[in-house]
Amino acid sequence: MTLSFFDQFMSPTYLGIPLIALALSLPWILYPKPTTRWLNNRLITLQGWFINRFTQQIFQPLSLGGHKWAALLASLMLFLITLNMLGLLPYTFTPTTQLSLNMAFAVPLWLATVIIGMRNQPTHALGHLLPEGTPAPLIPVLIIIETISLFIRPLALGVRLTANLTAGHLLIQLIATAAFVLLPLMPTVAILTAVLLFLLTLLEIAVAMIQAYVFVLLLSLYLQENV
Amino acid sequence: MTSHNALSPFIPIIPCSKPSAPVKMADRQVSLAEKRLMDVKLNQLGAWLGGRDFTPNGILSAIRRGHDRYYNKYINVKKGGIGGVAMLLVGYVAISYLWEYDHIKHDRWRKYH
Numbered sequence: 202m203t204l205s206f207f208d209q210f211m212s213p214t215y216l217g218i219p220l221i222a223l224a225l226s227l228p229w230i231l232y233p234k235p236t237t238r239w240l241n242n243r244l245i246t247l248q249g250w251f252i253n254r255f256t257q258q259i260f261q262p263l264s265l266g267g268h269k270w271a272a273l274l275a276s277l278m279l280f281l282i283t284l285n286m287l288g289l290l291p292y293t294f295t296p297t298t299q300l301s302l303n304m305a306f307a308v309p310l311w312l313a314t315v316i317i318g319m320r321n322q323p324t325h326a327l328g329h330l331l332p333e334g335t336p337a338p339l340i341p342v343l344i345i346i347e348t349i350s351l352f353i354r355p356l357a358l359g360v361r362l363t364a365n366l367t368a369g370h371l372l373i374q375l376i377a378t379a380a381f382v383l384l385p386l387m388p389t390v391a392i393l394t395a396v397l398l399f400l401l402t403l404l405e406i407a408v409a410m411i412q413a414y415v416f417v418l419l420l421s422l423y424l425q426e427n428v
Numbered sequence: 429m430t431s432h433n434a435l436s437p438f439i440p441i442i443p444c445s446k447p448s449a450p451v452k453m454a455d456r457q458v459s460l461a462e463k464r465l466m467d468v469k470l471n472q473l474g475a476w477l478g479g480r481d482f483t484p485n486g487i488l489s490a491i492r493r494g495h496d497r498y499y500n501k502y503i504n505v506k507k508g509g510i511g512g513v514a515m516l517l518v519g520y521v522a523i524s525y526l527w528e529y530d531h532i533k534h535d536r537w538r539k540y541h
Binding site: 227 | 495499503504505506507508512513516517520521523524525526527528530531532537
């Protein structure tokens with residue numbers, strides 16, 4: 202029984218414990234608690250610098266009510282970026298390739314932004330369904346379109362993350378297999394394929410970081426509209 | 429406040445006769461169950477295992493102690509390099525391989541040989 206290319210997305214179990222449990226708890230180990238010293242060790246200093254920069258960047262356009270979400274969005278960003286980057290190591294399992302996990306992140310957070318908007322400023326939140334300056338005959342159609350777009354947001358958030366990571370992992374596996382198989386037959390083409398694989402790995406590293414960032418950025422945008 | 433309490437710091441330490449073998453700080457007596465694994469003699473291994481705490485709380489505290497030892501030795505140092513985190517990641521890759529071995533062993537280059 203040969204392995205199909207999709208087997209890397211099945212979470213294998215060992216002694217009844219799925220690997221996804223280990224993969225999900227690893228980011229917790231990699232981010233130690235800052236000590237009470239004035240100068241921490243290098244790891245914590247680097248992480249603290251990154252968290253500060255990221256939080257400033259994301260929360261700059263948000264009003265003060267949205268700043269309550271700082272801890273949640275910063276930890277979500279750290280979690281996603283660590284999961285994505287760890288998935289690029291050999292033999293590891295990437296939990297964010299599972300649609301269930303990404304939808305579990307996207308739907309509750311999106312719903313929270315909508316509910317906050319509806320409760321605190323319902324007129325303003327509903328006003329987003331109609332962009333300014335639309336000609337009068339187009340108003341009914343546009344409201345329907347904007348409502349559909351509002352409800353598609355969590356689906357888009359979840360599926361975007363899943364699809365990007367899954368496609369990246371599949372491509373890496375395909376091109377690596379091609380390079381291996383071509384090596385005894387046509388070494389030159391195999392070397393070209395290996396170069397392509399190297400570039401693809403660099404792209405995957407970038408995609409891992411970018412996708413996590415985009416996820417959190419869009420959530421902050423939805424929050425901005427509603428808070 | 430009695431005079432007994434006021435005078436107690438001033439009682440001189442009377443030196444006793446030296447013991448036959450010099451007793452260092454590292455040789456202080458601990459009970460068998462609390463000794464580290466490397467200090468347990470081979471014939472005491474069964475008793476040591478019986479005395480350890482295998483409740484969930486005990487296991488969690490053992491994991492916590494192990495983690496603190498690793499963290500303070502390799503990461504929480506003045507000029508920690510990439511080695512501390514790199515060892516963790518390589519360990520993670522190794523454990524992932526072990527976890528997936530039953531699945532990976534079916535990998536073949538060709539469908540029919």
